[in-house]
Amino acid sequence: MKPWIAILLLVTLILSSSFLESTATSYSISNCEGFCDSKCGVRCSKAGLKKRCIKYCGICCAACNCVPSGTYGNKSECPCYMNKLNSKGKPKCP
Template sequence: MKQGFAALLLVCLVLSSSVFEVSMAASGVVKESGFCGSKCAQRCSKAGMQDRCIRFCGICCGKCKCVPSGTYGNKHECPCYRDMKNSKGKPKCP
């Protein structure tokens, strides 16, 4: 009886953790991994609105395949990143 309960508890724990992981990924909380994820995390580390910064940085990095070094400026290192504009004509990339 005790072993059966322990096994059931373990199965429930594993299933709930996988459901939690899927829900976190769907909500966008899990950061993008790989080149863009690490570069954008570094670029946006001092941003006031990190979630927006990381999202737009990820979009720009995905298209340009580069992210300027540092947390601000240095956009001359990546002209594609520098020249990308939003619909209002302002810089899209942080």
């Protein structure tokens, strides 16, 4: 009967560790979203097409984990953000 207790304990540890890992992952994703939302809100505050600006800024922020300061320019602060191009070879990030 003791081997069953050991197996049950092992299965419980494996399941609980996978649950904790998935919880930690969702927490870090939500932190990134909050960071990107606030930074992109500032970046796109003066944009003519705010929804489009915030959409692409959010995509770039999630990939690069940074957003240049100000509402325009300053892309040298974030090289990854600056180097992202769309399918037509033009800058993807606002």
